[in-house]
Amino acid sequence: MSLDRPDGPGPRRVLLLGATGTIGRATARALVARGHAVVCLVRRRVGPTPPTGAADPPRAPPGASERIVDFADPASLARDGIRGERFDVLVSCLASRTGLPADAWAIDYGVSRNALEASRAAGVTQVVLLSAICVQKPILAFQRAKLAFEAVLVASGLTYTIVRPTAFFKSLSGQVERVKRGKPFLVFGDGTLTACRPISDGDLGRYLADCLDDPARRNRVLPIGGPGDAITPRAQGERLFALLGREPRFRHVPVALLDGIVAVMATLGRGVPALAAKAELARIGRYYATESMLVRDPATGRYDDAMTPATGSETLFDYYAQLIRGEAVAERGDHAVF
Incomplete structure (x- = not known):
């Protein structure tokens, strides 16, 4: 078998968390x-049982084994996940589904800490953690939860790599279908308030997998983006229309509208938990509408394209073309804004 692996200490036994998400599946494949032996710890299904004949949810890719655990229960992690076996590396692509405070602290911090303790007991000496570049300016609950676990990992004494990627293709693809249907591309402000270097699931998965063997990535916090220069939402819309052979049409949404939604929902949410949750989701939306997903210069507080490292070869606009041709399907998850 041909192995896509640089020279290193040889194949290792890897515990992988978050393997059923798009990035987790790409990381498992990488x-x-x-040549690593990959055991994916998968969350038990929550919610109603799917109807007969419904498609199964995404699972671990071929070549990796899967074990279903209750992440909230440390005993299940040990009993059902680790099973008394020894492992070398923990790779975590785990993240809360919604970013709401209770979910974020339960998953991004609590479950991650449980998994760290269980994997250390199983012999793990190296951890590769997928975090997020937005924790540079933490004003939201999920950002604080991620930072809290990053601190636990750094203090653990284990060899660590914390990877903070920029925007994902799936989070920037929600308007492809609406534009195909003849609707305008929505932008906040003039469409140039923010910029990012989008990274594909495949390129990010390969980057995470290579962290196991690259000494230069050990005991470091690494921001990473995709290839090319940073792009604004307006540039995304212009290229999408060009791929469709249409004249660009934009609808400008004032950021003040989001501010109003946040204020109203927060006020009403003081007595209605469901509205408090909607207020937090609106805060998350506003954050991504006004903050760039690039490295933030600590000296100036400004986001800097030149300071943001790049990796890989897959571009967002190649992905747009695949979506238009029907060669890919966007899995947007719970964080969709549009």
Whole structure:
């Protein structure tokens, strides 16, 4: 078998968290391609049982084994996940589904800490953590939860790599279908308030897998983006219309509208938990509408394209073209704004 792995200490036993998400699946494929023995710990299904004949949810890719655990229960992690076996590396792509405070602290911090303790007891000496570049300016609950676990990991004494990627293709693809249907591309303000270097699932998965063997990435916090210069929402819209062979049409949404929604929902949410949750989701939306997903210069507080490292070869606009041709399907998850 041909292994897609640089020279290193040889194949290792890897515990992978978050393997059923798009990035987790890409990371699992990259780890398997490099010859590692990958065991994916998968959350138990929550919610109603799907109807007969419904498609199964995404699972671990071929070449990786899967074990279903209750992440909230440390005993289940040990009993159902680790099973008394030894492991070398923990790779975590785990993240809360909504970013709401209770979910974020339960998953991004609580479950992550449980998994760290369980994996250390199983012999793990190296941890690769997928975090997020937005924790540079933490004003939201999920950002604080991620930072709290980053601090626990750094203090653990284990060899660590914390990877903070910029925007994902899936989070920037929500308007492809609406534009195909003849609707304008929505932007906040003039469409140039923010910029990012989008990174594909595949490129990010390969980057995470290579962290196991690259000494230069150990005991470091690493921001990473995709190839090319940073792009604004307006540039995304212009290229999408060009790919469709249409004249660009934009609808400008004032940021003040989001501010009003946040204020109203927060006020009403003082007595209605469901509205408090909607207020937090609106805060998350406003954050991404006004903050760039680039490295933030600590000296100036400004986001800097030149300071944001790049990796990979897959571009957002190649992905747009695949979506238009029907060669890819966007899995947007719970954080969709549009």
